Amino acid sequence: MYRALSESDNTYDGIFIAAIKTTGIFCRPSCPARTPLRRNVEFFPSADFALSAGYRPCKRCRPLAPAGDAPAWLRSLLDMVEEDPAARITDADLRSMKYDPVRVRRWFKKHHGMTFQAYLRARRLGLAIGRIRHGEDQARTAFGHGYESLSGFREAFGRIFNITPGRSSGAVNMYINRILTPLGPMVAGATDEGLCLLEFADRRMLETQLRTLRRRMNCTITPGRNEHLDRIDEELMEYFNGSLREFKVEIVVPGTEFQKQVWSGLRCIPYGRTLSYEQLAGDINRPGAVRAVGRANGDNRIAIVIPCHRVIGADGRLTGYGGGLWRKRYLLELEKS
Ligand SMILES: [Zn+2]
Structure with missing residues (x-):
């Protein structure tokens, strides 16, 4: 990746993102800017990782634009976000500025695999905590x-x-x-x-x-x-990496009595196993409360450690997961293997 970056090799565009620690900027592999020292570069699979890590898109190679450039109708909106990345822009704001929220969402989905709102959140988050690294106070x-x-x-x-x-x-x-x-x-x-x-x-x-x-x-x-x-x-x-099956970290879970019951029920599902909502409701002696169990499951604030991903539909289907079904599938397969 570093070689591709130093040769501005555009065949790697879209494969990875290079982020420059000294400037806080991230680039496409083909960026024409001078290549920084290896120790000052970190690599990410895609722009959202770099955004969440607190990096800003490079103004020269515009890594958030699709191959080529952002369409003219969108450019002023992207500029506005760059001017104040902490700003909130709702669908109503978009409409009042004569943007079609659906069209904006589709463009972001297509080119960045996330909605415009997800992009804004990643941008805010990156801004707020991205620079925190081990050892930095x-x-x-x-x-x-x-x-x-x-x-x-x-x-x-x-x-x-x-x-x-x-x-x-x-x-x-x-x-x-x-x-x-x-x-x-x-x-x-x-x-x-x-x-x-x-x-x-x-x-x-x-x-x-x-x-x-x-x-x-x-x-x-x-x-x-x-x-x-x-x-x-x-x-x-x-x-x-597959070497830990039970989390030992202390957890704090403020919530209602019912939520706490559900969450501790979840913690009893062994690694590599799954339960249905019905079974979980039965396990915590609330057989009639299947829907409420589902809701409490969705309200879980400590993903993975409280393994809400181990609850699936009675018919064996994965059903929903707050972090996205692809993540749930990954976690279950990891635990099965
Ligand atoms: Zn660049």
């Missing part, structure tokens, strides 16, 4: 983002996640961090007590879940890491 992260102070960073972070600055006593702090997995970047959150959030970065629910947690736990949220986040990072790596 919070302050350095804040300054690395170009914010003037730590409080400035917190404010910007709050704005990006639509979290109002803490008025609460806020004795509890939740650190959030990004973890790269073979299924794409995930966002993990943990207080001193344990892990309370693990979700795929492109999930629409993510921002809502963060706000729910903040309210329920009366906590402040800051980018950073603690022992539980280090632990889950390690455990996930072992899980994905």
Whole structure:
């Protein structure tokens, strides 16, 4: 990949993305810009990984444009996003600016494999936590983002996640961090007590879940890491290489009694096995509550560790999964093998 990049080899365009640590920019392999040193480049399978990792698209090779360039009708919209990547642009906003939301969504789906809203979320997320790396402390992260102070960073972070600055006593702090997995970047959150959030970065629910947690736990949220986040990072790596079958990380799951029952029921499903919603409802002595069990399953905030992917339809079909069916299939196959 590095050789392709240094030769600006366009036959690799679309195969991988090169991100330049020193400038925070990501490029196509064919980018005409001068090639940085090998140690300053990291590679990703696609643009959404680079976005979630906090990189900006290069203005020269425009890695987010399809081969060639973005169509004229879309260019002003892309420019607007680049000017203020933290901004929220709803379908109603699009319409008021004379864009057809359906057409915009289709174009993004076709060229980037994600909807426009997913793209915006990836952009915001990348902006907020992308630069956090092992060994970087919070302050350095804040300054690395170009914010003037730590409080400035917190404010910007709050704005990006639509979290109002803490008025609460806020004795509890939740650190959030990004973890790269073979299924794409995930966002993990943990207080001193344990892990309370693990979700795929492109999930629409993510921002809502963060706000729910903040309210329920009366906590402040800051980018950073603690022992539980280090632990889950390690455990996930072992899980994905097949050497870990049971997660040991401490978890914190605020919720209703019923939700907690369902979630602990999920944790009893052994690695490599599946249950139907009916069986799960029976297992937790709530045989009549199949639908409610399904809902609580969907409300799970700690993906993989609380293995909601191990619940399938009574007829053996996979049924839904918040992170997408392809991920569920991957997880089940990983555990079967
Ligand atoms: Zn470039």
